[in-house]
Amino acid sequence: MVRTNYIQILVLASVLFFLLYSSLGFTQNSTPVVAKMSEDGVQRAEIIVDTHSFKPNHIIVEVNKPVELTLKSVTMVIPHNFTINHPEAGINIDENISHGEDVIVKFTPTKTGSFDFYCNKKGIFGSHRKKGMEGVIEVKG
Numbered sequence: 141m142v143r144t145n146y147i148q149i150l151v152l153a154s155v156l157f158f159l160l161y162s163s164l165g166f167t168q169n170s171t172p173v174v175a176k177m178s179e180d181g182v183q184r185a186e187i188i189v190d191t192h193s194f195k196p197n198h199i200i201v202e203v204n205k206p207v208e209l210t211l212k213s214v215t216m217v218i219p220h221n222f223t224i225n226h227p228e229a230g231i232n233i234d235e236n237i238s239h240g241e242d243v244i245v246k247f248t249p250t251k252t253g254s255f256d257f258y259c260n261k262k263g264i265f266g267s268h269r270k271k272g273m274e275g276v277i278e279v280k281g
């Protein structure tokens with residue numbers, strides 16, 4: 141009888157943990173944010189890097205104008221990453237972001253379209269990307 145209770149508690153705890161963990165990690169598309177054009181002609185935006193999200197995760201920029209994204213990590217321990225691999229559009233970045241660190245990435249998109257970015261890190265429960273660390277850079281003409 142004691143043994144049965146122990147197993148029930150273990151199963152319940154596992155289910156709760158799984159629900160909690162998976163609820164942290166599905167992609168919710170945030171409202172698109174238009175990168176702000178500065179006087180120096182650079183389009184700038186900030187992205188908050190958390191576990192497991194980028195906020196915002198949809199940035200709109202103009203084609204053929206330089207873009208500067210500030211990636212601000214607000215995590216306590218876990219390192220993340222910003223990968224966007226679209227050399228055909230002049231965008232090819234793979235930058236690690238330590239916990240609590242600000243990383244600035246720069247590129248000039250040469251093609252219109254929607255280009256996906258993500259975190260390439262993997263935890264013991266799977267890739268950060270699958271948990272929601274992905275987004276899109278939308279390049280407009």
Ligand SMILES: [Cu+2]
Pocket residue numbers: 219220221259260261268269273
């Ligand atoms: Cu990550």
